[in-house]
Amino acid sequence: MEGISVRIPEKVFFSNDPREYIVKNDFYFTIYKDSVEKEDKKMYEKKGGEAYPTIYIKGFEQLFKNDGTQEIQLDAFFKMFHSNGDMDWSISYGRFRDTEERCAVIITAADALAADFSVGFQLSDKCAFTEIPDTGSPITLQVYVDDFDYFFPDLDSRISYQIRLERGFAVYIERFGAYTQEDLLHPVSAVHKGDTAYISWEIQENEKASAFLYDEHGALAANLPPYITKIDKDKKFTLTAYNDFCSITKELYVYRTLWKQKTGTKNFPQTDEFGRYKFYESYGGDYFLYIHPDLYISQDLKTWKIYSVNPCPPQRFKFYSSSFSEQKFCVCYVSSDRVTYCEMDFGEKSWKKYEDDAEGLISAHVILSAGNPPVIVLASEEDIGFFDLIGGKWMNGRYLKKPKGTKIRAMDVLSNGAKGCAAVLYDNDWVFFYDMEDDYKNNIFECPGVKDDNIYLVKTNAVYIVLNGYVFEVSDREKFTDTHFFPDFQAGTHPVAGAVDEQTMAAAFWTEEGTSVWEYQF
Secondary structure, eight states, X not given: OOEEEEEOOSEEEEOSSTTTOOOXXXXXXXXXXXXXXXXXXXXXXXXXXXXXXXXXXXXXXGGXXXXXXXXXXXXXXXXXXXXXXXXXXXXXXXXXXXXXXXXXXXXXXXXXXXXXXXXXXXXXXXXXXXOOOSSOOOEEEEEEXXXXXXXXXTSOSEEEEEEEEEEEEOOOEEEEEEXXXXXXXXXXXXXXXXXXXXXEEEEOSOTTOEEEEEXXXXXXXXXXXXXXXXXXXXXXXXXXXXXXXXXXXXXXXEEEESEEEOOOOOOOOOOXXXXXEEEEEOTTSOEEEEXXXXXXXXXXXXXXXXXXXXXXXXXXXXXXXXXXXXXXXXXXXXXXXXXXXXXXXXXXXXXXXXXXXXXXXXXXXXXXXXXXXXXXXXXXXXXXXXXXXXXXXXXXXXXXXXXXXXXXXXXXXXXXXXTOEEEEEETTSEEEEEEGGGTTEEEEXXXXXXXXXXXXXXXXXXXXXXXXXXXXXXXXXXXXXXXXXXXOOOTTOOOEEXXXXXSEEEEEEEETTEEXXXXXXX
16 A cells, blocks of 8 residues: 555454463554655655644554453553654554544654654553453454645545454463372472473363473474473473464473482471471481470481470570580570570580670571580671680681672571581572681582572581572582482471481471471482
């Protein structure tokens, strides 16, 4: 067609179930002048007339639900557009010049236009159209081009035509996950190394919709679920679903793990929201776990009973953690204005405590090493200090150097060697590992998105840093190696973690179904 034309997308998408799935459409307007004969590349100046050249488009009401807010939706829709670098053009939801009907209004205040001009409007964001069509039939938009003859004398004063806009339902991936043979109902994010995973999916019920599964190499793996594969390494799968109208893709990561869920666990003691929990193995083969105010003992990590009750904890506190040696079991409490250190002697099975004033702390920990006084570790968001407990007083303060511009989210310590070590999680998702035997030498690792403020140090055959979703092995004090998937746990809960022996680590999680205990064998 010779004249001024408006180009818009050919198709728009709707959701078949807008309560569960929302489809957001990209949308644009491009206004341009076309001509059968080649024109010179000159500028045409406005020849006269007081009216601004304007384009009216009727019919966008068919894309928005008429529920009393239709005009508000349309007004917001057109406010999301911006012109591509030409301030002389504007778009809004206004009124048709002749009848005052509501419609899209595109207007230019330019004094000159090129013979082959073009101007575009793009959405600032994607838009969800709300009027769900009863059928997939196209809708028709009425276009009126007014007063461009002021620039181009060969044009009529008014040009009118129609634009057809196809509309249809988008395809959806309703379910896409990895499943074990024992449980094909609940998806998992990790599979024990060497075990089989069932990659299964479900797309929205649509006769014309299809889906293809691709493996980590981009090769087609299957077009019907389930796809059965052995997990001997971390794998990524991509599912592409499409119908005649559109296509979507979704990625799935399946991690291989050495964690396996245990069965037969009995009366595992329930944790609270304040502590950070680790269990410890004694030389005699017993396991100890402190959950305020009780110290528990177990011979098999399945059945627990109270070994001793702490008679001297503070009445109010916001954090506590424990530490263990063959001679002592220690607990450090943090309240708003003080630190309380409680110590139980295994020989006499007696408790004593020390307190000191301290404000602004987020956690406190204890490092026990043979032949040295206990080291009290105090952490705020800004600093971490190490103090020897001598005569009931914190003495000889040493401080870690933290990265600039960061805050401390969480930390843990480990009595390892003569002086021990510490791992600190910062708010930029970096973990620093500090070896106090080597003058606080640190290693740095950037975690791939830590989901919680928990961090644990556990020693079995090596020192391991445990976070929500990940385990990192510190093998040579220079770098983190062997990233092992760690089961996710519910936000706000604090698992129990610890070393079973020199080859096995374990962790207990609390879920809606009860206690879930996992073991990690190297």
